[in-house]
Amino acid sequence: xxxxxxxxxxxxxxxxxxxxxxxxxxxxxxxxxxxxxxxxxxxxxxxxxxxxxxxxxxxxxxxxxxxxxxxxxxxxxxxxxxxxxxxxxxxxxxxxxxxxxxxxxxxxxxxxxxxxxxxxxxxxxxxxxxxxxxxxxxxxxxxxxxxxxxxxxxxxxxxxxxxxxxxxxxxxxxxxxxxxxxxxxxxxxxxxxxxxxxxxxxxxxxxxxxxxxxxxxxxxxxxxxxxxxxxxxxxxxxxxxxxxxxxxxxxxxxxxxxxxxxxxxxxxxxxxxxxxxxxxxxxxxxxxxxxxxxxxxxxxxxxxxxxxxxxxxxxxxxxxxxxxxxxxxxxxxxxxxxxxxxxxxxxxxxxxxxxxxxxxxxxxxxxxxxxxxxxxxxxxxxxxxxxxxxxxxxxxxxxxxxxxxxxxx
Amino acid sequence: xxxxxxxxxxxxxxxxxxxxxxxxxxxxxxxxxxxxxxxxxxxxxxxxxxxxxxxxxxxxxxxxxxxxxxxxxxxxxxxxxxxxxxxxxxxxxxxxxxxxxxxxxxxxxxxxxxxxxxxxxxxxxxxxxxxxxxxxxxxxxxxxxxxxxxxxxxxxxxxxxxxxxxxxxxxxxxxxxxxxxxxxxxxxxxxxxxxxxxxxxxxxxxxxxxxxxxxxxxxxxxxxxxxxxxxxxxxxxxxxxxxxxxxxxxxxxxxxxxxxxxxxxxxxxxxxxxxxxxxxxxxxxxxxxxxxxxxxxxxxxxxxxxxxxxxxxxxxxxxxxxxxxxxxxxxxxxxxxxxxxxxxxxxxxxxxxxxxxxxxxxxxxxxxxxxxxxxxxxxxxxxxxxxxxxxxxxxxxxxxxxxxxxxxx
Numbered sequence: 001x002x003x004x005x006x007x008x009x010x011x012x013x014x015x016x017x018x019x020x021x022x023x024x025x026x027x028x029x030x031x032x033x034x035x036x037x038x039x040x041x042x043x044x045x046x047x048x049x050x051x052x053x054x055x056x057x058x059x060x061x062x063x064x065x066x067x068x069x070x071x072x073x074x075x076x077x078x079x080x081x082x083x084x085x086x087x088x089x090x091x092x093x094x095x096x097x098x099x100x101x102x103x104x105x106x107x108x109x110x111x112x113x114x115x116x117x118x119x120x121x122x123x124x125x126x127x128x129x130x131x132x133x134x135x136x137x138x139x140x141x142x143x144x145x146x147x148x149x150x151x152x153x154x155x156x157x158x159x160x161x162x163x164x165x166x167x168x169x170x171x172x173x174x175x176x177x178x179x180x181x182x183x184x185x186x187x188x189x190x191x192x193x194x195x196x197x198x199x200x201x202x203x204x205x206x207x208x209x210x211x212x213x214x215x216x217x218x219x220x221x222x223x224x225x226x227x228x229x230x231x232x233x234x235x236x237x238x239x240x241x242x243x244x245x246x247x248x249x250x251x252x253x254x255x256x257x258x259x260x261x262x263x264x265x266x267x268x269x270x271x272x273x274x275x276x277x278x279x280x281x282x283x284x285x286x287x288x289x290x291x292x293x294x295x296x297x298x299x300x301x302x303x304x305x306x307x308x309x310x311x312x313x314x315x316x317x318x319x320x321x322x323x324x325x326x327x328x329x330x331x332x333x334x335x336x337x338x339x340x341x342x343x344x345x346x347x348x349x350x351x352x353x354x355x356x357x358x359x360x361x362x363x364x365x366x367x368x369x370x371x372x373x374x375x376x377x378x379x380x381x382x383x384x385x386x387x388x389x390x391x392x393x394x395x396x397x398x399x400x401x402x403x404x405x406x407x408x409x
Numbered sequence: 410x411x412x413x414x415x416x417x418x419x420x421x422x423x424x425x426x427x428x429x430x431x432x433x434x435x436x437x438x439x440x441x442x443x444x445x446x447x448x449x450x451x452x453x454x455x456x457x458x459x460x461x462x463x464x465x466x467x468x469x470x471x472x473x474x475x476x477x478x479x480x481x482x483x484x485x486x487x488x489x490x491x492x493x494x495x496x497x498x499x500x501x502x503x504x505x506x507x508x509x510x511x512x513x514x515x516x517x518x519x520x521x522x523x524x525x526x527x528x529x530x531x532x533x534x535x536x537x538x539x540x541x542x543x544x545x546x547x548x549x550x551x552x553x554x555x556x557x558x559x560x561x562x563x564x565x566x567x568x569x570x571x572x573x574x575x576x577x578x579x580x581x582x583x584x585x586x587x588x589x590x591x592x593x594x595x596x597x598x599x600x601x602x603x604x605x606x607x608x609x610x611x612x613x614x615x616x617x618x619x620x621x622x623x624x625x626x627x628x629x630x631x632x633x634x635x636x637x638x639x640x641x642x643x644x645x646x647x648x649x650x651x652x653x654x655x656x657x658x659x660x661x662x663x664x665x666x667x668x669x670x671x672x673x674x675x676x677x678x679x680x681x682x683x684x685x686x687x688x689x690x691x692x693x694x695x696x697x698x699x700x701x702x703x704x705x706x707x708x709x710x711x712x713x714x715x716x717x718x719x720x721x722x723x724x725x726x727x728x729x730x731x732x733x734x735x736x737x738x739x740x741x742x743x744x745x746x747x748x749x750x751x752x753x754x755x756x757x758x759x760x761x762x763x764x765x766x767x768x769x770x771x772x773x774x775x776x777x778x779x780x781x782x783x784x785x786x787x788x789x790x791x792x793x794x795x796x797x798x799x800x801x802x803x804x805x806x807x808x809x810x811x812x813x814x815x816x817x818x
Contacts, residue, residue, distance in 0.1 A: 091791070091792070091798075093792050093794050093795065093798045096746065096753075096794070096797070097746075097752060097753055100746040100747070100750055100751060100753065100797075101750070101752055102750065140802065140803065143803055291800060294747060295747055296747075297747050297748060297750075324800070325799055326799075326800035326802065328800070328801040328802070331800065337505065337509040338508075338509070338703060338705070338706050339703075339706060341509055341510070341706075342509060343510055344505075344506055344509065382500070385502050385505070386502065388505070388509075389505045389734055390734055391704060391733070391735035391737070391740065392737040392740040392801045393549065393734070393735065393736070393737070394549065394552055
């Protein structure tokens, strides 16, 4: 955390690229409005941005200023990962290997592997190791340029592990989301019985720890009626609402999200034309997770159609051990451009200001502008679009978070 | 380079994984034979491996030994990138952005963008900057665990720039391939006229600098007759033969490769059943480039079908500014498992021993075994399969090349 009033001048940047000022993403707002300043500087004071401009307009600065040489670097806003599962034990590398040989994710899930195998490993971790895992994953995120992230629970599914997951996310600096309805753990007879437990025994404390609630609305997990019950209870407890929807099948997630005023509906690999139109006519953000589609070799979500229809969209990693073992939003931007046919400008907005909007944080981050948090990701590149262009490259040269240099390669 | 007789002990490795001993890849050889040793050590003497085993079998070592703590790390052979274009100027980020919006690679190529735009930028660089570029790209490769790589010319297409490209590859430690037949530069009337020039004016010196020759056999580049003419002349000058084939269309690359006894035919995204059978019946290695298919949003090559048919296959990055701006073989392994449905074991062999075979270097590298070069890539992972599983992760913790620690994160 930067000292009160400490100043950091990032100077001589080859480029600075930021989503342009304007209202938070709403229906009809263009996603592609990116402002680029060549030969730029950013002056940070304390945890916030004080001034942004071209080097030729840099004013004289009296007193102590730390300087960061930006030559050869491009600045973009600190990246925001708005859909992420960091709290789990074990791994799923055996399942990854089996799937390479032809098993499907749904088959592995149905056979007692999948999510429930991670639930077993997560319950077995213990609080200290769980916190250490989340902190380690937060370090991976930061190394890839992510300064703000959401972290879901959902691999505990008992009271203790769910709440500890939320604490671990909060302690590691994330925005906690209670994914209490991720899967039905084996000690409950069915989804309804599990929800009885979760809503009476876990929700009261989860609502104090979390910012949002999330549900996996899918064949084999929770149906639309169960999802509505869960989300309405969470909303009444003060949580913002998220949905995993349309990943494998269209099961009513978009209409439910629109009806309940959810912040987002996430995945959408199976969304058809009617879903695209419904989302575009709403204020619900579509969160696209192309790394998950790649990891599972599933169809990509209809990113171009959503953008063309005017739907607000964000992009996220979906980091988790089973279906998206990646913490790299730069990779997600590469996939957005090559697989979803979004422009680099659309991708940048989708991993910054729009993702911050999903987390209800767009008021103070997601762009590079005076008054906002001094969160900057500095790219080792002659053009900011290398963020997407340099596939799996070591593109993140440095990260400034809250006015402090926290990563330097 | 390790001092003569200097010793490096890599100890307490969580795992060591290496393609098993056996003949170099030939028809019918299984690709999946990987030997895994838990709790392992590797003793390097000078530039070579002296001893490999389990820690409990580590003998007493007298005298000076540098030790590298392998706890939490897994060792695989130094990765081998057998298809790579490191010698170029400029970039293609504008084209990347246009393609995201819907332009095809072939359309951009036909309109004077594509390869020829990089030819203009490469000719304009000058020798010093070209050498610096190749050296920089070699650094990127090493950071991703690649200790041996092939580097093609092909963005000069005049005598001076082609030869300088080959020198730059050689000076940066790569294996130079003369890709004299990459595209027809604008100062020549047609492909035949260009080949007249290249074979009479460039080949004699190129044959002294390069190890192999390569041709882009494709609609809009060189046809099968022209490719045969080029390759036969190169073979007669002592070069090994490679082909870019079946990337967009099946244009006779596999029959030509088999007929001429080429080391490999590379790309194969458009290869059908007959091509798979022909390759499997031959000793020509199929080099698959899934990062290029991803980057261009094209169909993936038939990796599973080739492996099932018994064809020897290797995997490579295809690093180049237009169609595969990546130097990450770990990413390629992830794509092999998720998109080509190869196992992690098949992927490992394909980026080590089989790739070394393509470069005629399998005699001294590509596995971890006594007598071979001490080239090791150490993964920050509890299981060596994280090489493929940890998508775009910072999985490479350290690299040993020729017995010396050259990367440590």
